[in-house]
Amino acid sequence: MDAVREAAVEMKSNEARCDIETIFQAQYRRIARLIAGVIRDPARAEELAVEVFLKWSRNPEAQGKNAEGWLYRVAVRTGRNELRRKTRRSRYESLFDFVRGTPTPEELLSAREEQQRVDVVLSVIEPRQAELLLLRSQGFTYDELASALELNSGSVGTFLSRAQQTFRKEYIKRYEKR
Amino acid sequence: MKRDDELDLGRWVDDRLAGRVPDEAWEPNVLRGLAQFQDRRGLHGHRRSSLLWVAAGTAAACLPLMAFPVTRTLAKNCVSACVSQSDKLRGFFTGKDKATGPRIVFATPETRKPAPDFTLNDASGVPVRLSDFRGKVVLLSFWATWCVPCKTEIPWFMEFHETYKDRGLAVLGVSLDDDGWKAVKPYIGEMKVNYPVMVASDDIASLYGGLASIPVTLIIDKAGRIAVTHVGLCPKSEYEAAIDAMLAE
Numbered sequence: 001m002d003a004v005r006e007a008a009v010e011m012k013s014n015e016a017r018c019d020i021e022t023i024f025q026a027q028y029r030r031i032a033r034l035i036a037g038v039i040r041d042p043a044r045a046e047e048l049a050v051e052v053f054l055k056w057s058r059n060p061e062a063q064g065k066n067a068e069g070w071l072y073r074v075a076v077r078t079g080r081n082e083l084r085r086k087t088r089r090s091r092y093e094s095l096f097d098f099v100r101g102t103p104t105p106e107e108l109l110s111a112r113e114e115q116q117r118v119d120v121v122l123s124v125i126e127p128r129q130a131e132l133l134l135l136r137s138q139g140f141t142y143d144e145l146a147s148a149l150e151l152n153s154g155s156v157g158t159f160l161s162r163a164q165q166t167f168r169k170e171y172i173k174r175y176e177k178r
Numbered sequence: 179m180k181r182d183d184e185l186d187l188g189r190w191v192d193d194r195l196a197g198r199v200p201d202e203a204w205e206p207n208v209l210r211g212l213a214q215f216q217d218r219r220g221l222h223g224h225r226r227s228s229l230l231w232v233a234a235g236t237a238a239a240c241l242p243l244m245a246f247p248v249t250r251t252l253a254k255n256c257v258s259a260c261v262s263q264s265d266k267l268r269g270f271f272t273g274k275d276k277a278t279g280p281r282i283v284f285a286t287p288e289t290r291k292p293a294p295d296f297t298l299n300d301a302s303g304v305p306v307r308l309s310d311f312r313g314k315v316v317l318l319s320f321w322a323t324w325c326v327p328c329k330t331e332i333p334w335f336m337e338f339h340e341t342y343k344d345r346g347l348a349v350l351g352v353s354l355d356d357d358g359w360k361a362v363k364p365y366i367g368e369m370k371v372n373y374p375v376m377v378a379s380d381d382i383a384s385l386y387g388g389l390a391s392i393p394v395t396l397i398i399d400k401a402g403r404i405a406v407t408h409v410g411l412c413p414k415s416e417y418e419a420a421i422d423a424m425l426a427e
Contacts, residue, residue, distance in 0.1 A: 024212055032206035037198045046206050050214045057219060115197050137195035164191040171194065 020057050023067060028053070031075045037138050038079030038122075039086065040115060048078050072140070072148035076131045084123045121170045129163035136160060282408050282420045287427075290403035293318070293396065294385040298352065298376035301363060306350065306374050309402060315424045316398040317349045317417075320378070320389050323365040324355070327411035328393045332369055334414045338421060339373040345425050346400070349373040352382065354392060397424055 031052055036045035052075050056062050062070040122130045128149065135145055145160070146153035285291075293316075297307040308316070319335060321328035332351075339349040351373060355361045358377045366375050383389040386396075397406035397420055406420055 021212065021216075024215055025208055028208050028211050029206050032211070033200050033204075036200040036204070036206075040198065042200060042204055042206070045200075046211055047214075049206065050211050050218070053211075053215050054218055057215075114194070118194050118198070133191065133195060134198070137192070137198050139199075161187070164187050167191055167194075168187060 020063075024053050027068065027071055031071055034072065034075050034135070034138050035079040035082075038076060038134050039082045040119075044082065045079070048082060049075065052078055066147060069144075069147035069150070072135065072144070073131070073150070076134050076148070077127070080122065080127060080130055080134065083119055087119050087123045117171065117175050121167060121174065125163075125166050125170055129159075129166050132160055132163045133167055282406055282412060282416050284420070284423070285405055287399070287403070287405075290399065290401075290405055293398045293402055293404050295402075296379075296382055296385065298379065298382070300374045300376055301359070301366060306376055308350070308398075311348045311350075311398075312402050313400055314346050314348045315400060315421065316396075317347060317421065318396040318398060319349070319351045320354060320383075320386070320392055320394040320396075321351055322354045322392055323361045325392050329369075330411060331393055331395070332371060334417065336370075336372050338417065342421055342425070347421055347425065351375040353377045354383065354389065397421065399424055399427060 028049055032042075032046050032049035035048045035052075036042045039045055039048075052071060055074060056067070056071055062074075122134065131149060132145060135148060140148065142156045143153055145151065145156050151159060293308060295307065295309045297305050300306050308318075317335065317338060319328075319331065321331070335349050335351070338347060351371065353362045353375060355377065362375065362377055386394070391409060393409075393411065395406070395408045395417070396404055399405045405424060
């Protein structure tokens with residue numbers, strides 16, 4: 001009887017493992033691309049995507065009906081946190097620019113000033129608004145946005161519009177109002 | 179601002195964020211990701227169970243240690259040493275080091291009380307009576323063979339006995355060992371104690387206020403009154419200064 005019970009437990013644990021790995025294989029690409037869109041660093045995005053799945057696999061509550069929504073929400077949040085870290089680091093590094101000397105033409109070319117500005121604005125606006133804009137920029141539909149950010153699907157448009165206004169206001173305040 | 183207002187807000191934001199869509203040609207490596215995921219999941223579970231085993235092992239090893247009197251005493255001594263060291267450190271930083279102030283406090287002649295008299299046999303069985311030392315300054319030490327600070331003091335007292343005996347100092351030791359001469363005789367033989375040592379009878383401790391902790395050192399003036407009662411260890415130089423002062427009275 002015990003052997004039967006043990007076999008059943010083992011089967012159940014194998015099933016759970018298979019479920020987790022199936023979802024991993026189905027969602028990894030999208031999660032990694034979502035993070036890469038936020039941080040613009042594909043290699044780091046792949047590492048962070050694994051982190052997101054590890055968090056998910058250790059959180060039984062996240063493995064319920066809205067597992068996809070949970071994964072997208074945590075992915076975009078993880079990406080934004082990484083972005084904030086990068087922005088902070090580059091701010092400190094710019095303080096020591098005189099030590100590094102004059103940048104090479106290649107450095108200047110790769111600066112991608114516009115994207116750095118966007119990084120900064122996304123780092124300082126309200127996290128939920130940044131997450132909404134980032135998911136939208138990755139082609140998420142209103143329904144997917146509602147599910148990922150736990151919003152009422154009828155009010156996604158309003159939230160999105162408000163987030164866009166905040167983004168533009170902050171961008172202009174920082175870079176165009178001179 | 180007018181130009182911004184004319185622009186469609188959604189398009190304006192989409193333009194800024196357009197550069198964030200990863201290149202369509204880039205494909206995340208799912209197999210590598212899955213391998214990392216499996217590795218780290220396994221590692222996490224393994225690490226957690228290892229930590230549990232280590233914690234359980236440590237607890238199992240520590241509990242029997244605490245059950246034995248010897249290890250309990252060792253732990254108690256460690257705690258006392260830590261407390262005393264931290265006191266010293268605090269004294270060092272706050273400038274209130276207790277060790278730097280004089281520890282021996284003299285009673286003024288008018289407030290001194292007569293030392294309770296007693297008669298006890300020394301190691302060779304010869305009776306020693308305290309009042310017989312009237313006219314001399316007496317350093318009376320209450321000690322025991324198991325008392326660590328007492329072991330530090332005994333060589334100092336032997337030295338005082340040698341140095342000051344011609345100037346009128348008598349050093350007397352009274353042991354409070356429960357085992358009596360059985361414990362004291364070998365000890366004083368080994369330490370080569372040169373002054374008279376007695377073993378206290380039951381009533382001696384109560385005569386001198388109970389003697390709850392040792393060492394207790396008394397300095398008795400020439401008139402047989404207690405000038406100094408010091409509990410614990412204090413620097414040798416302070417004893418010397420006190421003896422000098424008492425002999426000069």
